[in-house]
Amino acid sequence: MSTARSVRAARATFAARAKRRANVARPVRRRLAGHFGLAVICFASLVPISATARADETNAEQAAREIQAAREQANAAAEAYFRAESDLEVLEDDLISLELESDRLQASVDLLRRDVESVAVARFVSSGVTGIPLLTGIQAPQDQVQAEVFVDVLTNTGSEILDRYAVAQKKLVVNEIELSEHERDIEAQKIVFSRLQSQAEDEVVRLRKIEEGRLDDEAVQRALASQLAEERADLEEQARREAEAAARAIPDPGAELPAPTTAIEPPPTTRGGASDGTDGADAGVGPNIDLTPVETTESTWAVRTNKGASGGTSGGRTGTGGTGSNPRPVDTGAGYIDAIVCPMPGSAYGDTWGAPRSGGRKHEGVDMIAPRGVPIYAVASGLATFKFNTLGGNAVSLVGDNGTRYYYGHLDSYEGFSRPVLQGEIIGYNGDTGNAQFSTPHLHFEIHPGGGLAVNPYASVRIAGC
Numbered sequence: 001m002s003t004a005r006s007v008r009a010a011r012a013t014f015a016a017r018a019k020r021r022a023n024v025a026r027p028v029r030r031r032l033a034g035h036f037g038l039a040v041i042c043f044a045s046l047v048p049i050s051a052t053a054r055a056d057e058t059n060a061e062q063a064a065r066e067i068q069a070a071r072e073q074a075n076a077a078a079e080a081y082f083r084a085e086s087d088l089e090v091l092e093d094d095l096i097s098l099e100l101e102s103d104r105l106q107a108s109v110d111l112l113r114r115d116v117e118s119v120a121v122a123r124f125v126s127s128g129v130t131g132i133p134l135l136t137g138i139q140a141p142q143d144q145v146q147a148e149v150f151v152d153v154l155t156n157t158g159s160e161i162l163d164r165y166a167v168a169q170k171k172l173v174v175n176e177i178e179l180s181e182h183e184r185d186i187e188a189q190k191i192v193f194s195r196l197q198s199q200a201e202d203e204v205v206r207l208r209k210i211e212e213g214r215l216d217d218e219a220v221q222r223a224l225a226s227q228l229a230e231e232r233a234d235l236e237e238q239a240r241r242e243a244e245a246a247a248r249a250i251p252d253p254g255a256e257l258p259a260p261t262t263a264i265e266p267p268p269t270t271r272g273g274a275s276d277g278t279d280g281a282d283a284g285v286g287p288n289i290d291l292t293p294v295e296t297t298e299s300t301w302a303v304r305t306n307k308g309a310s311g312g313t314s315g316g317r318t319g320t321g322g323t324g325s326n327p328r329p330v331d332t333g334a335g336y337i338d339a340i341v342c343p344m345p346g347s348a349y350g351d352t353w354g355a356p357r358s359g360g361r362k363h364e365g366v367d368m369i370a371p372r373g374v375p376i377y378a379v380a381s382g383l384a385t386f387k388f389n390t391l392g393g394n395a396v397s398l399v400g401d402n403g404t405r406y407y408y409g410h411l412d413s414y415e416g417f418s419r420p421v422l423q424g425e426i427i428g429y430n431g432d433t434g435n436a437q438f439s440t441p442h443l444h445f446e447i448h449p450g451g452g453l454a455v456n457p458y459a460s461v462r463i464a465g466c
Contacts, residue, residue: 060219079350335459340379393433409444
């Protein structure tokens with residue numbers, strides 16, 4: 001009996017302990033289930049947020065790609081237009097040369113004709129007959145005698161003059177044929193020029209519509225900045241490889257290696273400038289001009305607005321402005337890259353460095369197309385001087401605090417007065433003054449490192465986010 005009671009007591013004790021464990025575990029399981037449910041809810045709530053963020057980033061990258069594609073297309077149209085303009089200028093210059101040559105040949109023919117007439121008269125008078133045969137048909141009663149005299153002129157002292165006369169006449173005829181063909185070429189080129197001009201202007205309008213609103217999105221700005229950073233990194237890597245190649249090519253290991261960055265020299269003592277490859281030629285023409293912006297008519301290419309550009313003090317479509325936010329200038333085989341902001345956001349441009357211009361000049365800048373009145377910005381901090389000159393019209397010479405001089409040409413009007421400016425500050429508005437009055441409104445922009453000779457500004461403008 002004692003053994004049976006002991007077994008029953010043990011079983012009762014075990015059952016009581018199991019019941020207590022179950023009572024303790026039940027709230028624990030409830031708490032665990034609650035925590036697990038909360039985790040599931042939290043995880044479920046986090047997934048849409050992450051997906052949304054990624055979707056936003058993808059949309060920004062897509063927008064950046066579309067903007068960049070529109071810029072490339074607009075730039076290609078602008079480059080084709082400016083090359084057509086250059087070809088037209090060369091044809092018109094050649095036409096002027098042909099017209100001058102035609103005048104010279106005509107004068108020579110006229111002079112030789114008088115010499116022929118003088119010889120003919122002298123020979124005819126000495127023959128004792130009347131009448132003067134001047135290279136014409138036989139008409140007078142004494143035609144036979146006159147013809148014999150004229151033949152004597154041909155076979156004796158007048159033969160050399162007549163030979164020269166015949167050669168000059170032939171040259172004149174050839175020149176007139178070439179002149180006529182050239183005039184037809186010019187008319188055909190004018191048609192091409194007009195078509196490409198319309199295409200370039202349309203592409204700029206399209207670009208500005210695509211950029212409108214999107215450039216205010218910080219995610220799009222980051223995506224565009226990332227694209228520009230990659231492009232600049234590639235160019236800097238190219239500069240490094242070029243420096244290493246130059247070092248290996250130097251026979252004397254103690255010789256100084258060329259640095260990949262361009263040295264900055266002191267700024268020039270004079271300020272001002274001209275345009276289109278003749279920088280400084282018209283410096284000092286006319287006094288400083290201090291003009292406020294002029295109102296323009298409401299048309300696609302005469303509206304003083306900057307929709308689609310960043311505006312404010314950024315001066316660029318993706319840049320942030322400020323003198324300390326940009327890397328140092330780099331000089332590579334792909335071109336000189338300066339630390340600037342975009343001089344005119346919402347514009348289209350092409351690499352037309354060195355292209356021929358009228359008067360035998362070479363293009364020493366980059367031409368940027370935009371509607372009339374679009375704001376133009378100081379690409380660097382420095383002293384901006386407003387002056388008018390024959391080629392550049394309303395022009396600005398900006399001597400940067402970095403020692404580099406920047407030249408702007410063809411402005412419609414100025415913003416304020418000649419003064420010290422900050423990077424990204426508005427200094428004027430796009431136009432077509434100077435020798436650009438028969439072209440589409442555009443900015444002619446030059447870069448002079450150290451205040452010296454101009455360098456190709458194309459790469460700098462591109463990296464600036466224009």
